[in-house]
Amino acid sequence: MQSPARSWREIPQRYRLEAAKCARCGFICFPPRLICPECGAREFGPHKLAESGKVLTYTVIRVAPQPFCDQSPYAVGIAELDDGVRLTAQIVDCDPAALKVGMRVRIEFRKVSEEGEAGVIYYGYKLVPE
Amino acid sequence: MRDVAVIGVGMTKWGELWEKSLRTIFVETALLAVEDAGIDKIDSMYVGCMSSGLFAGQEHIGSLFADYLGRKPVPATRVESACCSGGLALRQGFIEVASGMSDVVLVGGIEKMTDVGGNEATYALGTAADQEYEGFHGLTFPALYAMMAVDHMHRHGTTREQLAMVAVKNHENGSRNPLAQFPFKVTVDMVLKSVLVADPLRILDCSPITDGAAAVILCPADMARKLKKPVVRIAGSGQATDTIALSSRKDLSWMESTHLAAKAALAQAKRKIGDMDLFEVHDCFTIAEIMIIEALGLVKKGQGGKAVEDGLTAAGGKFPVNASGGLKAKGHPVGATGVAQAVEVVEQLRGHAGERQVKGAKRGLTQNMGGTGGSAVVHVFEAE
Numbered sequence: 001m002q003s004p005a006r007s008w009r010e011i012p013q014r015y016r017l018e019a020a021k022c023a024r025c026g027f028i029c030f031p032p033r034l035i036c037p038e039c040g041a042r043e044f045g046p047h048k049l050a051e052s053g054k055v056l057t058y059t060v061i062r063v064a065p066q067p068f069c070d071q072s073p074y075a076v077g078i079a080e081l082d083d084g085v086r087l088t089a090q091i092v093d094c095d096p097a098a099l100k101v102g103m104r105v106r107i108e109f110r111k112v113s114e115e116g117e118a119g120v121i122y123y124g125y126k127l128v129p130e
Numbered sequence: 131m132r133d134v135a136v137i138g139v140g141m142t143k144w145g146e147l148w149e150k151s152l153r154t155i156f157v158e159t160a161l162l163a164v165e166d167a168g169i170d171k172i173d174s175m176y177v178g179c180m181s182s183g184l185f186a187g188q189e190h191i192g193s194l195f196a197d198y199l200g201r202k203p204v205p206a207t208r209v210e211s212a213c214c215s216g217g218l219a220l221r222q223g224f225i226e227v228a229s230g231m232s233d234v235v236l237v238g239g240i241e242k243m244t245d246v247g248g249n250e251a252t253y254a255l256g257t258a259a260d261q262e263y264e265g266f267h268g269l270t271f272p273a274l275y276a277m278m279a280v281d282h283m284h285r286h287g288t289t290r291e292q293l294a295m296v297a298v299k300n301h302e303n304g305s306r307n308p309l310a311q312f313p314f315k316v317t318v319d320m321v322l323k324s325v326l327v328a329d330p331l332r333i334l335d336c337s338p339i340t341d342g343a344a345a346v347i348l349c350p351a352d353m354a355r356k357l358k359k360p361v362v363r364i365a366g367s368g369q370a371t372d373t374i375a376l377s378s379r380k381d382l383s384w385m386e387s388t389h390l391a392a393k394a395a396l397a398q399a400k401r402k403i404g405d406m407d408l409f410e411v412h413d414c415f416t417i418a419e420i421m422i423i424e425a426l427g428l429v430k431k432g433q434g435g436k437a438v439e440d441g442l443t444a445a446g447g448k449f450p451v452n453a454s455g456g457l458k459a460k461g462h463p464v465g466a467t468g469v470a471q472a473v474e475v476v477e478q479l480r481g482h483a484g485e486r487q488v489k490g491a492k493r494g495l496t497q498n499m500g501g502t503g504g505s506a507v508v509h510v511f512e513a514e
Contacts, residue, residue, distance in 0.1 A: 010262060031263060037378075057284070057382055059276035060329045061268060065253045068268035076269055078277060078377045086377040089267050096329075101284045112267060124266065 004120050014124035015109065017051070019085060020044035030085045052106045052130060053081035060096045067113040079105055079127055091127045104130040131228040134364045135354035136511070138167025138347030139473040144461040145311045147341040152186045152242040153198045155343045160199050160238050163345035169357065172347075173232035175199075175206040178219030178239035179465035184254035186242050195238065210465075212258035213414060215239065217468025217498030217507035220346065221367050224509075227348045234353075239469030240343040251339050255464070258501040260375040272336055272415065274376050274502045276328035279417035282383040283330070285432070288420060290330055292435035294321035296416035297334050297458055299444055304455020306486040311340050311461030335416040340461030344470035355514075362476045365401070365493075366510035368394025374504035383417075385425035387506035388497055392426050395495070399510040403427045406510070407491040408478055409449060410471035412499045413456040419443075422497055423451060426508075445486065453478065453486050468498035472509065479513035 012018040013031050020032035024041035030049060035042055058077035061068075068074065075091040077099070090112070091105065105127040114121040140162025147155060156177070164170070175196055183189045192206035209219040216239030223237040243251055256265050259274060282288045298318055304310040316334055324334040354361045370390035373379055379386070396403060403426055411426070413419035420434030428449050429437040437443060443451035454460050454474040457467060475494035477483045492513050499506040 057277040057281040059273050061273045062326050065256050066249045088264050088377045
């Protein structure tokens with residue numbers, strides 16, 4: 001079981017989609033970083049992720065790790081959002097057979113997993129077909 | 131820098147070794163390398179191991195193994211870089227001998243993976259991915275490679291059958307390796323009918339869960355020549371990193387760290403990729419081997435699947451890849467894999483590879499990587 005601090009410290013990203021935009025070159029870091037991977041600058045402004053995008057690649061997980069066993073099979077993918085940011089998340093409310101590269105998706109706030117009966121319940125973003 | 135030679139190699143039968151503990155597997159394997167080297171002197175040890183903590187509840191294994199090998203108080207250092215741990219341990223040993231800090235260095239790699247259940251093993255392997263932004267969403271390693279496969283198939287036209295042909299080739303090779311975990315042949319049909327793990331990857335596209343170890347003994351090449359041993363030099367060593375989160379890569383099915391590590395190793399060896407007679411590469415999934423042969427420069431980007439179909443990488447092909455059976459058939463005790471690749475290439479360059487010998491092999495290359503390619507290490511070996 002993990003300390004609740006480990007999940008609440010990620011709340012700005014997982015609940016509010018907060019990213020960091022490089023003040024020099026404009027590259028958007030998600031999750032935020034202290035140093036821009038593109039230009040090395042250390043100053044950033046706030047950026048909220050675009051809430052729609054397209055699927056770049058995907059799969060359907062049939063053999064799941066421990067906290068996700070009761071969810072399998074489930075679809076996951078990498079999406080490129082309309083602001084150019086790429087992120088990995090589950091793709092839900094969708095027939096796995098209908099998944100396609102390039103399909104439009106939007107971000108929704110959902111329950112992701114939980115740690116047993118008395119542990120932390122984890123929330124975050126998932127992708128839903130538009 | 132001094133020239134460095136491999137003068138001893140050791141590997142034991144891999145598989146589900148229920149009756150053997152982590153330390154026993156290590157000591158039995160290391161002893162084979164010591165006997166093969168024929169010198170009873172070890173100045174320093176490196177051990178590549180990804181996660182003895184999660185797999186066996188045991189950390190601090192450098193000292194544990196030095197003690198059980200009867201070598202206390204030699205310096206012993208554990209090296210971790212996910213599935214690339216063994217290859218990086220070899221590189222550290224190479225650097226220590228080349229620098230003159232030590233003369234005789236034992237490099238071992240090990241993983242004991244069956245002391246936990248399947249879900250726990252999947253979790254332990256998953257820690258090589260970005261835990262907060264991949265693992266958090268339920269991603270697994272087969273899933274990450276499956277997404278690379280979907281991208282490769284979509285953009286380059288790689289087919290499901292071509293993926294299967296990698297498994298068929300490596301099992302064909304592995305059927306001639308007595309130490310392999312699964313030394314039997316499979317057919318394309320068997321691969322395509324095996325159970326789905328993460329679409330489109332099926333169980334026969336995946337390397338297995340394995341217990342096993344491998345070890346080599348390094349020394350200065352001058353010392354090896356005086357010992358009148360067959361001299362196989364490490365002519366080049368290259369290492370590179372990449373993002374560990376797949377989503378942060380600009381190209382989702384290109385192995386940039388492997389490309390850069392190979393470039394560095396070949397430059398150090400003053401060789402070209404076409405000079406190599408055989409290749410041991412990190413086929414943790416069938417799609418991985420296709421992406422690796424592209425990144426090494428054996429074929430153009432996007433042509434890896436067709437190359438396998440055309441037999442370019444088969445045992446008798448122009449570029450024999452994974453004559454040992456690769457991770458697919460030989461097994462993949464993650465920390466041991468990088469060292470076992472070196473064991474295979476040295477056996478081949480000595481001409482001691484038995485039924486799977488690549489005829490007249492004088493130069494070989496190993497490529498070992500961690501996670502989805504967040505780390506990679508390449509070594510070039512040459513027989514004298």
